[in-house]
Amino acid sequence: MEPLERYRPIIDDFEAFLEACRRPLGTAVRVNTIKASVERAIAVLSETGTAYERVDWNPRVLRLETDSPGSTWTSFHGFTYGQEEVSAVPAGVLDPQPGERVWDACGAPGGKTTQIAALMDDRGTVVANDNNLGRLSALRFNAERLGATSLAVTNQDARNFSMKPFEFDRFDRALVDAPCSCEGTIRKNPDALEDWSEDHLHSVAGIQKGILRRAIQTTREGGTVVYSTCTFAPEENEAVVQHALENEPCEVVDFDLGLEHSPGVTAWDGEEFDPSLEQAARIYPHQNDTGGFFVAKLEVTA
Amino acid sequence: MAGDDEPIADGEAAAESDDESVVESDGETAVEPDNETAVEPDGESLEENVGQRFDRLPATAAERRVEGRATREEVVDYFADRFGIPAETFEEYTFWEKGAGKIWIYAGEAPSPIEIEAIGMTCLRTRQEHWKPTTDFVQRFGRRATDCVIELSREEARAFIDGQDQDLEWNGDWGYLIAAHEIGVGSEGRPGRDGEAVEGAALEPLGVGLYVHGELQSVVPKGRQRSVSDRR
Numbered sequence: 001m002e003p004l005e006r007y008r009p010i011i012d013d014f015e016a017f018l019e020a021c022r023r024p025l026g027t028a029v030r031v032n033t034i035k036a037s038v039e040r041a042i043a044v045l046s047e048t049g050t051a052y053e054r055v056d057w058n059p060r061v062l063r064l065e066t067d068s069p070g071s072t073w074t075s076f077h078g079f080t081y082g083q084e085e086v087s088a089v090p091a092g093v094l095d096p097q098p099g100e101r102v103w104d105a106c107g108a109p110g111g112k113t114t115q116i117a118a119l120m121d122d123r124g125t126v127v128a129n130d131n132n133l134g135r136l137s138a139l140r141f142n143a144e145r146l147g148a149t150s151l152a153v154t155n156q157d158a159r160n161f162s163m164k165p166f167e168f169d170r171f172d173r174a175l176v177d178a179p180c181s182c183e184g185t186i187r188k189n190p191d192a193l194e195d196w197s198e199d200h201l202h203s204v205a206g207i208q209k210g211i212l213r214r215a216i217q218t219t220r221e222g223g224t225v226v227y228s229t230c231t232f233a234p235e236e237n238e239a240v241v242q243h244a245l246e247n248e249p250c251e252v253v254d255f256d257l258g259l260e261h262s263p264g265v266t267a268w269d270g271e272e273f274d275p276s277l278e279q280a281a282r283i284y285p286h287q288n289d290t291g292g293f294f295v296a297k298l299e300v301t302a
Numbered sequence: 303m304a305g306d307d308e309p310i311a312d313g314e315a316a317a318e319s320d321d322e323s324v325v326e327s328d329g330e331t332a333v334e335p336d337n338e339t340a341v342e343p344d345g346e347s348l349e350e351n352v353g354q355r356f357d358r359l360p361a362t363a364a365e366r367r368v369e370g371r372a373t374r375e376e377v378v379d380y381f382a383d384r385f386g387i388p389a390e391t392f393e394e395y396t397f398w399e400k401g402a403g404k405i406w407i408y409a410g411e412a413p414s415p416i417e418i419e420a421i422g423m424t425c426l427r428t429r430q431e432h433w434k435p436t437t438d439f440v441q442r443f444g445r446r447a448t449d450c451v452i453e454l455s456r457e458e459a460r461a462f463i464d465g466q467d468q469d470l471e472w473n474g475d476w477g478y479l480i481a482a483h484e485i486g487v488g489s490e491g492r493p494g495r496d497g498e499a500v501e502g503a504a505l506e507p508l509g510v511g512l513y514v515h516g517e518l519q520s521v522v523p524k525g526r527q528r529s530v531s532d533r534r
């Protein structure tokens with residue numbers, strides 16, 4: 001927990017935050033509406049004796065009372081997908097529509113990619129990219145289990161992603177759920193902070209900036225880019241978006257979020273960020289009893 | 303990349319759905335796709351299948367340019383003739399071949415040929431005497447099937463998804479069947495943005511079984527097999 005001390009100045013009720021970070025996280029699943037309605041999934045859970053609780057902010061997210069969400073009938077049928085509650089946030093903020101062209105820049109292992117496909121009623125083109133073939137294999141397995149037919153899976157470095165395989169040259173929307181230091185997953189992975197170092201933050205931030213810039217470049221004017229991480233470090237969050245604001249045609253825009261959250265920060269470690277970054281959302285574990293998350297929504301302006 | 307998603311059984315994904323060997327990349331070097339190697343069909347002699355890329359299936363045999371390649375018409379007819387899945391189910395989908403005989407179904411946009419990792423989902427194995435649909439395809443589209451669907455009890459379904467072969471009575475054709483069971487009945491389903499509406503009473507497909515000599519062999523791929531125990 002020691003690395004988290006640096007966030008004391010920016011987190012309200014820091015003791016409650018630390019205390020939440022020490023508690024293990026329950027099991028959550030997302031209903032895969034490509035294969036089943038929420039009602040159907042719930043009917044199967046009830047019939048087969050798996051206790052569940054609905055969350056109030058998203059009708060498709062359920063908390064399950066089981067340690068093995070993969071050994072349920074709903075999982076076998078691809079009606080549910082084990083996914084941390086806050087992980088369902090960015091695809092909702094992206095708000096993809098049926099028929100659109102959408103890029104998931106860091107798609108593996110496929111939870112958010114398949115959620116994007118589901119939000120599009122599995123109609124349109126979701127280009128699911130990842131630079132790691134092993135993780136892409138997991139994405140493909142998960143996507144097929146969930147019945148997603150709208151995915152085109154690519155294996156490229158997102159920072160210089162080539163549109164060459166496709167006949168279109170811009171996406172309508174892009175999600176950058178960036179590789180990060182994963183501080184916010186501490187409740188799921190107790191050793192998440194083991195290799196923590198400021199050097200690591202800075203090196204991963206370089207990669208994040210490159211991916212976010214490429215996402216803006218490949219998205220059409222008026223299109224939407226969502227940037228998210230599961231970490232608290234402003235170096236990997238607001239500073240990355242700030243870098244995009246300074247180098248690419250885009251602006252931060254507001255969005256609705258049914259979860260309690262804090263605004264993005266506008267100053268950190270001697271650096272000032274654009275005031276619009278207050279429209280980004282920081283989700284802390286003690287606010288909704290979830291993992292930690294950051295999400296910002298951008299509109300491409302040229 | 304929150305590391306919170308469902309894990310998969312080790313390495314079995316590759317075994318299920320891929321001819322390629324899965325190698326770890328260091329992930330840091332840029333990968334530029336090869337220059338396009340598409341060759342225009344000359345309309346005379348049939349070409350050899352190229353295994354490393356996705357080619358869209360020709361609409362009909364008259365348009366076939368590649369030796370042994372199934373046509374869209376044959377694929378749609380197969381699903382209709384064998385399982386009674388209406389042809390219009392596939393109106394908005396395209397079919398593609400990669401590897402020898404592996405057919406993929408895709409809802410999105412792509413030029414043909416295309417060299418990427420995957421396109422839509424695998425749906426059918428052709429270039430063999432008896433074509434074989436995939437487990438994931440029948441789970442996705444098999445609700446519309448009316449023929450060659452064998453209904454299993456909950457107990458039989460549990461054994462089936464655990465990969466067990468079972469002696470069962472079946473009066474229809476031998477060969478590949480859709481195994482299905484009744485589960486979660488009574489819900490109405492929600493249309494629109496919550497996905498397709500679900501007929502509450504419809505049988506829910508589990509996967510593909512091979513029926514011969516009084517036995518239903520489960521061909522659920524190892525990585526998809528599960529031991530499910532109901533609590534009630």
